[in-house]
Amino acid sequence: MxxxxxxxxxxxxxxxxxxANGRIEAVDRxxxxxxxxxxxxxxxxxxxxxxxxxxxxxxxxxLPDSAATDExxxxxxxxxxxxxxxxxxxxxxxxxxxxxVARGSRAVRWLxxxxxxxxxxxxxxxxxxxxxxxxxxxxxxxxxERLGAPAVRLVFEPAASINTINTLLTHQGLTIVSGPGDxxxxxxxxxxxxxxxxxxxxxxxxxLRKDPxxxxxxxxxx
Amino acid sequence: xxxxxxxxQAPRAANPLNDASERELLDRIARxxxxxxxRTLYGNYYQRLSRLLAxxxxxxxxxxxxxxxxxxxxxxxxxxxxxxxxxxxxxxxxAYRRALNALRRAKLRPVSDQxxxxxxxxxxxxxxxxxxxxxxxxxxxxxPVEQRMALELTxxxxxxxxxxxxxxxxxVNTVKTRLFRARETLKQVLPALAGMSGEHS
Numbered sequence: 001m002x003x004x005x006x007x008x009x010x011x012x013x014x015x016x017x018x019x020a021n022g023r024i025e026a027v028d029r030x031x032x033x034x035x036x037x038x039x040x041x042x043x044x045x046x047x048x049x050x051x052x053x054x055x056x057x058x059x060x061x062x063l064p065d066s067a068a069t070d071e072x073x074x075x076x077x078x079x080x081x082x083x084x085x086x087x088x089x090x091x092x093x094x095x096x097x098x099x100x101v102a103r104g105s106r107a108v109r110w111l112x113x114x115x116x117x118x119x120x121x122x123x124x125x126x127x128x129x130x131x132x133x134x135x136x137x138x139x140x141x142x143x144x145e146r147l148g149a150p151a152v153r154l155v156f157e158p159a160a161s162i163n164t165i166n167t168l169l170t171h172q173g174l175t176i177v178s179g180p181g182d183x184x185x186x187x188x189x190x191x192x193x194x195x196x197x198x199x200x201x202x203x204x205x206x207x208l209r210k211d212p213x214x215x216x217x218x219x220x221x222x
Numbered sequence: 223x224x225x226x227x228x229x230x231q232a233p234r235a236a237n238p239l240n241d242a243s244e245r246e247l248l249d250r251i252a253r254x255x256x257x258x259x260x261r262t263l264y265g266n267y268y269q270r271l272s273r274l275l276a277x278x279x280x281x282x283x284x285x286x287x288x289x290x291x292x293x294x295x296x297x298x299x300x301x302x303x304x305x306x307x308x309x310x311x312x313x314x315x316x317a318y319r320r321a322l323n324a325l326r327r328a329k330l331r332p333v334s335d336q337x338x339x340x341x342x343x344x345x346x347x348x349x350x351x352x353x354x355x356x357x358x359x360x361x362x363x364x365x366p367v368e369q370r371m372a373l374e375l376t377x378x379x380x381x382x383x384x385x386x387x388x389x390x391x392x393x394v395n396t397v398k399t400r401l402f403r404a405r406e407t408l409k410q411v412l413p414a415l416a417g418m419s420g421e422h423s
Binding site for chain 2: 013014015045071075077078082170
């Protein structure tokens with residue numbers, strides 16, 4: 001059966017963008033080119049679309065010098081997220097991912113850090129500020145159910161700038177919902193988008209612990 | 223329309239590597255969780271997706287999040303890719319849908335549409351190409367995002383009509399209609415370019 005040859009102006013007209021970008025279907029190329037050769041209006045339109053394509057490509061080629069740096073930095077963030085997520089999963093045989101520190105020992109280490117941070121906070125406040133409530137990050141002692149989303153409690157390094165903290169929170173999909181507490185502690189919840197992407201409070205806390213701007217991070221128990 | 227015929231620069235190929243090479247990278251990711259293959263694939267798409275998302279009016283500071291969400295899916299679902307379409311179609315389609323969903327939820331606030339300000343075009347410039355480009359940028363901002371994407375995928379990323387339909391998850395005829403309307407809208411802007419050139423030459 002011979003292919004249909006719809007040598008009409010209207011049908012050729014809608015295919016001109018793909019004639020311009022060189023990706024028109026082979027079955028259409030011959031008849032469209034034949035039509036354009038005899039149609040002044042289509043020739044002008046094809047030339048106009050080539051100009052649009054050229055201008056759009058020219059604009060796309062003007063990339064800032066920072067593009068390569070941005071790409072590597074972005075990839076590093078993604079890879080940290082993947083590592084954090086996979087550290088919670090059963091290792092896959094034959095993978096070339098870096099072995100992770102056992103979670104148990106890390107948890108102990110960070111619990112110890114939490115005690116130090118808490119002690120420093122309490123010391124700064126003085127004994128008079130103690131109100132007998134245990135002083136255990138009381139401003140973020142919000143039940144997880146009330147937070148409505150997976151959450152972490154965290155303490156930033158004193159030298160961390162606002163911009164650094166904002167960047168850190170944004171990249172992990174976190175929003176602060178409470179704090180600062182007496183020891184500089186905050187509670188932050190994961191965005192719906194981050195949760196949809198597979199992020200968990202445990203994984204995000206793991207990533208935050210590796211960040212030099214964070215002195216303490218733990219998931220809020222649910 | 224008084225537009226000059228110009229020598230076209232061939233649009234970038236839909237894939238900088240051929241599809242087979244990229245599938246090999248994906249296979250290494252699926253089988254061996256190969257970080258080097260993943261990094262290469264990420265690099266192949268970073269600029270393309272950055273540009274596409276910017277064209278969708280995703281804010282600069284949010285683009286990285288959408289790209290990384292996309293490649294999170296590539297990493298975790300690499301073994302699910304069955305090869306029914308080109309790999310680029312799959313990856314760009316994921317990014318497109320992620321960005322659309324995010325914009326719809328208003329989590330990522332779109333860059334507000336700028337009023338069409340003809341005075342912002344530096345008509346005194348002797349660089350006609352530069353003037354054309356400024357007019358085109360303003361014209362593109364006037365298009366609905368679906369039409370803008372059809373143009374971007376066709377002219378900048380060099381996809382066929384069928385590939386654009388797969389990425390945008392719509393029928394081929396819808397792609398043709400979107401491009402047809404986009405072209406009509408741009409014509410309302412581009413004749414002004416010719417008029418301005420005439421007045422100020």
